[in-house]
Amino acid sequence: MILLSVEGLSKRFGGLLAVDKASMAVPEGSITGLIGPNGAGKTTLFALASGFLEPSAGRVLFAGEDVTAEPPHRRARRGIARTFQIVQPFQGLTVHENIAVGAYLRHAGRQAALDAARAVAEEVGLAPLLETPAAALTVAGRKRLELARALATAPRLLLLDEVLAGLNPSEVRDILPVLRAIRARGVTILMIEHVMQAVMNLCDHVHVLAQGRMIAEGPPRAVCNDAAVIEAYLGHGAAARMRAEGGAHA
Amino acid sequence: MKARDILPLALLLGALALTPLFASNLLLNFLVSALIIALGAQGWNLLGGYGGQLSFGHAALFGTGAYATAILQTTFGVNAWVGFACGIALAALTGWMIGFLSFRARLRGSYFALVTLAFAEVLRILANAAGFTGGAAGLLIKLEPSFANFQFASRAGMLWVVLACILGVSLLTLWIDRGRFGAQLVAVRENEDAARALGVDVLATKLRAIALSGAITGAAGGLYAQNFLYLDANIAYGTWISVEVLIAAIVGGLGTVLGPVVGALALHGVGEVTKGLLGWMTGVDLMLFGVILIAAVAFVPAGLVGALRRLRMRRATP
Numbered sequence: 001m002i003l004l005s006v007e008g009l010s011k012r013f014g015g016l017l018a019v020d021k022a023s024m025a026v027p028e029g030s031i032t033g034l035i036g037p038n039g040a041g042k043t044t045l046f047a048l049a050s051g052f053l054e055p056s057a058g059r060v061l062f063a064g065e066d067v068t069a070e071p072p073h074r075r076a077r078r079g080i081a082r083t084f085q086i087v088q089p090f091q092g093l094t095v096h097e098n099i100a101v102g103a104y105l106r107h108a109g110r111q112a113a114l115d116a117a118r119a120v121a122e123e124v125g126l127a128p129l130l131e132t133p134a135a136a137l138t139v140a141g142r143k144r145l146e147l148a149r150a151l152a153t154a155p156r157l158l159l160l161d162e163v164l165a166g167l168n169p170s171e172v173r174d175i176l177p178v179l180r181a182i183r184a185r186g187v188t189i190l191m192i193e194h195v196m197q198a199v200m201n202l203c204d205h206v207h208v209l210a211q212g213r214m215i216a217e218g219p220p221r222a223v224c225n226d227a228a229v230i231e232a233y234l235g236h237g238a239a240a241r242m243r244a245e246g247g248a249h250a
Numbered sequence: 251m252k253a254r255d256i257l258p259l260a261l262l263l264g265a266l267a268l269t270p271l272f273a274s275n276l277l278l279n280f281l282v283s284a285l286i287i288a289l290g291a292q293g294w295n296l297l298g299g300y301g302g303q304l305s306f307g308h309a310a311l312f313g314t315g316a317y318a319t320a321i322l323q324t325t326f327g328v329n330a331w332v333g334f335a336c337g338i339a340l341a342a343l344t345g346w347m348i349g350f351l352s353f354r355a356r357l358r359g360s361y362f363a364l365v366t367l368a369f370a371e372v373l374r375i376l377a378n379a380a381g382f383t384g385g386a387a388g389l390l391i392k393l394e395p396s397f398a399n400f401q402f403a404s405r406a407g408m409l410w411v412v413l414a415c416i417l418g419v420s421l422l423t424l425w426i427d428r429g430r431f432g433a434q435l436v437a438v439r440e441n442e443d444a445a446r447a448l449g450v451d452v453l454a455t456k457l458r459a460i461a462l463s464g465a466i467t468g469a470a471g472g473l474y475a476q477n478f479l480y481l482d483a484n485i486a487y488g489t490w491i492s493v494e495v496l497i498a499a500i501v502g503g504l505g506t507v508l509g510p511v512v513g514a515l516a517l518h519g520v521g522e523v524t525k526g527l528l529g530w531m532t533g534v535d536l537m538l539f540g541v542i543l544i545a546a547v548a549f550v551p552a553g554l555v556g557a558l559r560r561l562r563m564r565r566a567t568p
Contacts, residue, residue, distance in 0.1 A: 050447065076449030084447070090440035101437040104430045105449035113430065153449055 002064075003028040003157055003188045004049065004080075009058035010212075011044050018044040020212035021058070026157070031179070031189045033203035033220065037233050041212040042192045043085055046159050049190075050082040051075045062157070076105060079156035083146040083163055085192070089134035095121065096130040098145055102152030117152055124148045124178055140171045151182065158182065160191040164198050176201055196224075208232065255428075258508060259420050267413050270406035278405035284518035285412045286473050290491065291498035291510030292419045293466030298496065299504035300432060301459040302439025304359070307366030308467050308495050310348060310373050313486030315341040315468025316475040320389050321382060330400035334472040341468020342461045349460035353453055358442075367492070374487035388482030391475065400476045408477055415473065416511060419466050423507045435459055436505070467495065497539055501546045503553025512554050517542065 004026040011019040019041045026032045034042050047053040049060055051072040060068045067075055081102075090098050099117035107113040121127045124144045129137065137145060143163050150158055160179075164172050172195060179202060183189055193199050199206060199220055206223045208216040210232035216223050223229055227239035266285070270278060290312055298304045315337040322333035352365045377383045384390075395401040402408050426432040434455050437445040442452050471491075475481055494517075495510075502513020520542065521535035528534045550557045 052443070052446070071451075072446045073449045073451045076447065082447050084444070088441045088444035088447075090437055090444065092440055093436065097433070097436075101433050101445065101450070102448045104433050108430055110428055110430070113433070149444070149448060 001028045002026065003062065004190065005061045006045070006049060007059045007061065009045065009048055009060065010056045011041075011048055011053060012056045017212055019048065019055075019209075022209065022212065022214050023058075024207045024214060024217070026188060026190050027205075028156075028188050029183070029186065030204045031183050031191065031202050033199045033206040034190060034192045034209060035194070035199060035206055035223075036209035040209040040232075042209050043161055045209065046082060046161055046192060050080055050159055052082075076153055076155075079154070080159065081150035081153045081155035081157070082159040083150050083161055085161040085165070087139075087142040087146050089137070089142055089145055091133075091135045093134055094130065095126055095132050095134055095137070095141075095145060095148075098134050099126075099148045099152045102149040105153045116154075117148075120148050120152045123151065123181070125174070139166045140168075143167065144175070147178075151187075155187060157188045157190065160189060160193075162192055162194065164193060164195045167195075169197075172198060200224075255424060255507075259417075259424070262508065262511065263413055263417055263420075267410060270404070270409060275405050278409055280518065280522055282405065282408050282412055282477055284514050285409070285416060285511070286470050286477065287491075287494050287498055287518065288511040288514035289412065289416055289419060289473065290467045290470035290495040291502070291514050292416065292423065293463045293468075293470065294495040295499040295504065295506075295510045296423065296426070296466065297459045297463035299499055299506070299509070300426070300435045300439065301456060303353075303456060303460070304363050304496070305366040305460075305463075305492070306363040306496070307348075307368070307370035307492050308463075309487045309489060309492040310366065310370040311341045311345050311464040311467040312471035312474070312491045312495075313370070313373060313377065313483075313488075314344045314464075315471030316481055316486045317377065317383060317389075317471075318468075319472035320391055320475045320481050323391055324389060325382060329398065330476065331398075334400060334469070334476070337472040337475075338465050338468050341471065342465035344468075345464020346457055346461040348464075349457045353456045353460075367489075370487055370489070370492055374483050377487055378483035383483065384481075386482065388480060388485075391479040393479060401479070408473075412473055415469055419469075420507050420511075422462075427507060431455070431458065439505075470495075493539075497543050499553075501542060501553055503555030503557075506553065506555040506559075509553050509555040516554060 002025045007023050009019055009022045022045060036042050044053065048055050051070055055068065059066055062078055062080060090101065096117055099120055100113045103113040103116040107116055121130055124147050126144050126148055129141060134145060147163055164175065176198060179189065203220050206217065206220045207214060208223055208229050215228045215232055216226045230239040230242060269281060290308065294305065294308050318337035318340045319333045322328040322336055323330050348366060348369050352362055357365055378386055395403040434450045437450055438452050438455050446452050471486065498514035498517055499510045501517060503509025517539060520538060524538050525535050546553065
């Protein structure tokens with residue numbers, strides 16, 4: 001079943017067409033990747049999918065229902081959770097309180113929300129830092145907090161905007177199993193990612209956005225060998241040059 | 251709720267409730283005035299301290315509560331307690347309407363502060379011009395001390411009513427502080443976008459906060475009317491009350507249950523002492539309030555209650 005689908009989605013900022021008739025479908029239970037060069041419109045597409053921006057044209061369907069006109073908090077209630085590329089912790093609160101805000105979406109009582117928050121913290125490896133002020137976390141800690149807060153809303157679809165950016169290779173290695181475990185318990189993931197090691201490792205299917213348009217999709221390996229994708233990243237003629245040099249792209 | 255949360259509240263309010271046993275009428279008058287400000291500051295704190303929406307026009311809510319309480323009695327002959335309840339409801343509605351107009355337009359920070367100031371000033375000018383508010387001459391409530399009239403022959407009566415209101419609001423604040431609404435309100439204060447992404451209806455949360463804030467500060471206005479039995483536009487909708495409630499909350503401790511009460515008592519204590527010593531200098535207490543506000547923001551941003559809490563934590567973990 002298709003959990004999220006965007007159909008002919010466009011977003012115009014004045015003279016700039018940030019997203020241009022983009023369509024994609026995210027099957028339930030998958031880890032789907034969204035890649036593309038800087039400025040391709042990936043984050044804008046996320047903002048459209050989660051309701052932070054209104055599209056200039058096109059539709060967003062979640063579990064078959066049209067949610068294009070719904071504000072973000074309604075979509076969160078339906079089960080769409082997003083993280084922010086630029087982390088947005090509640091600075092003045094502890095890690096536990098931060099995550100509890102997400103948990104309150106499904107739990108009315110304080111104790112239930114705090115317990116749910118603790119469980120999520122254990123899942124993403126923040127359990128030892130529960131009482132730490134969010135402002136005191138390292139970059140890796142803040143990324144985990146972003147993930148934990150979104151997870152605490154008990155989402156069906158998790159939109160991850162570069163949760164691995166800024167992490168060192170060993171931190172990336174630590175978090176990959178966490179993401180796999182999240183998918184294993186039934187949460188669908190759509191992730192924007194530049195760390196190709198992670199995309200290759202995690203994603204079942206990858207969509208490529210360049211200059212607002214979807215230019216390719218497929219399994220990660222196939223997409224990386226796609227001529228249009230190579231040109232989008234490396235410039236016009238790059239694919240032909242690489243072929244001539246004997247497949248140095250691998 | 252744990253005993254630790256209730257204890258300071260019980261001790262402070264308990265001690266204040268016992269003051270009529272030994273205190274002079276002068277001291278009781280001082281306490282009643284300071285505690286009415288404290289109640290108004292508790293209302294401000296709910297929106298400003300917990301919600302991060304800094305209002306510079308809580309006079310709009312205070313004045314609505316005060317005028318409604320007074321006018322319903324004098325013009326319509328309504329029972330004083332009923333008038334007081336209506337005043338609270340009207341102030342909540344006023345708060346909701348100000349919030350609806352400004353939050354829906356996405357006004358935040360200084361813009362929100364300026365708009366609230368404008369609302370209060372417009373109401374002040376209207377109240378000064380209108381007939382049913384008594385205009386510039388003001389409004390007198392007839393002196394008829396009896397419990398049914400919400401007037402008390404002894405100062406202790408009014409003190410206890412004000413304390414009961416503060417107790418109720420403190421428990422309400424504590425309950426909010428410990429619950430979902432409080433968590434969402436604080437989340438809105440810290441980061442609106444992040445809150446929205448986590449399913450918080452930001453507009454609804456702010457509107458609930460400003461309506462509650464209006465009810466509480468409106469109650470303070472109603473008590474003011476019953477205590478002094480006189481109102482005019484500059485008292486009810488004057489900038490003085492907007493300023494006093496926000497200074498009391500900031501000095502006492504933003505986003506804490508008891509901060510506004512401690513802040514109001516401390517400020518008014520200092521104010522009375524200076525007025526006593528330097529009474530020939532008109533407005534010396536206001537100048538001092540300004541200095542205290544600057545000092546508080548610079549040196550104890552967490553306020554008196556926050557500073558005390560930190561001291562206690564430092565002692566607990568040496």
